[in-house]
Amino acid sequence: MEKLDFSSLNPGKRASLGKLLGLSAAFLSAPFPAFAQAGKPESFRVGYQKGTAILIVSRERRDLESSLQKTGVNKVEWIEFQFGPPMLEAATARSIDIGSVGDTPPIFAQAGGGDILYALAVPSSPHGILVPDGSPIRTLADLKGKRVAFGKGSSAHNILLKALKVAGLTYKDIRPTYLGPAEATAAFTGGKIDAWVIWDPYYALAEERLGARLLASTEQVPQLASQSFYIANRDFAQKHSATLRAALDSIIGTIEWADRHRDEVARLAAKSTGLDLHIMQRAFARAPFGHSGFTEELLDEQQQTADVFFEQKLIPKRINIREIVWRG
Numbered sequence: 001m002e003k004l005d006f007s008s009l010n011p012g013k014r015a016s017l018g019k020l021l022g023l024s025a026a027f028l029s030a031p032f033p034a035f036a037q038a039g040k041p042e043s044f045r046v047g048y049q050k051g052t053a054i055l056i057v058s059r060e061r062r063d064l065e066s067s068l069q070k071t072g073v074n075k076v077e078w079i080e081f082q083f084g085p086p087m088l089e090a091a092t093a094r095s096i097d098i099g100s101v102g103d104t105p106p107i108f109a110q111a112g113g114g115d116i117l118y119a120l121a122v123p124s125s126p127h128g129i130l131v132p133d134g135s136p137i138r139t140l141a142d143l144k145g146k147r148v149a150f151g152k153g154s155s156a157h158n159i160l161l162k163a164l165k166v167a168g169l170t171y172k173d174i175r176p177t178y179l180g181p182a183e184a185t186a187a188f189t190g191g192k193i194d195a196w197v198i199w200d201p202y203y204a205l206a207e208e209r210l211g212a213r214l215l216a217s218t219e220q221v222p223q224l225a226s227q228s229f230y231i232a233n234r235d236f237a238q239k240h241s242a243t244l245r246a247a248l249d250s251i252i253g254t255i256e257w258a259d260r261h262r263d264e265v266a267r268l269a270a271k272s273t274g275l276d277l278h279i280m281q282r283a284f285a286r287a288p289f290g291h292s293g294f295t296e297e298l299l300d301e302q303q304q305t306a307d308v309f310f311e312q313k314l315i316p317k318r319i320n321i322r323e324i325v326w327r328g
Helices: 011-021 053-061 063-069 084-092 105-111 155-167 181-189 202-209 234-239 241-260 262-273 277-285 296-311
Strands: 044-048 076-080 098-102 116-123 127-132 147-150 175-178 195-199 212-217 227-233
Touching: 044 053, 044 063, 044 084, 053 063, 053 241, 053 262, 063 076, 063 241, 084 098, 084 105, 084 116, 084 227, 098 105, 098 155, 105 116, 105 227, 105 296, 116 234, 116 241, 127 155, 127 202, 147 155, 147 181, 155 195, 155 296, 181 195, 181 202, 195 202, 202 212, 202 277, 227 234, 227 241, 227 296, 234 241, 241 262, 262 277
Parallel strands: 044 076, 044 098, 147 175, 147 195
Antiparallel strands: 098 227, 116 227, 127 195, 127 212
């Protein structure tokens, strides 16, 4: 793994980027949940990211609040994370009850003993493999020997593995550089990395603001396509299955509304995150909004992804993803 020195980056630029992108929620200070004795949770805690348009829309419209109040749950808490892996650490620690992540974080979490369940499948946000505009890198094969940034255990990790396979390269052919979105943004603008694998809206932001050139995307290359999931804490799902079902029904309703109101989605997301409206419009114009059940085909695909990570020695043991699929 590459170790980067950020000391040479302009402090003003770093501060500005940090303010723009935000940091992961400090979930470790959150207490373990207190559950109501009558079988209803006192609150419902949701982990979300800037790229999770559906949860941002739900938060702004108070969709979950309205739905869960009908079941006797009167409080919804919203906790922001920079990307998926720390969110699933929070789910395992019982600091959130549900969160939306890409396909890779639950694989790493399950391999590490995380107490989580797959609760709902949805299409993944578009991802881009980006390089600086003046970079000599023109094809995926040109990534050989280059410093490629991505979040370890994030959906971008899987996109990179798929891209390397398309290019006839292996993980050992590149210099993997593990960075979250905010740190990777600073590294990209500071010339510390050669390429960056990232999802929307950071992908759109890099195109608009950072002089990024698209090398390949999940839209352009079908082999890079992936899935996303809503992940629940197992303990919560077992104790409060009716609440979780009501929450998922509400989320599905928001998904169906968002697909018909993309401009409003962009406006609400810009208001919530502080990112420019045109960046959000670019991101959510291309976002696939939908949901699906856990078909055998989908589960097979996710299992194949998990097997690849084990074969690459990126997770410590082989896992069976069907063991943690919620059937509630």
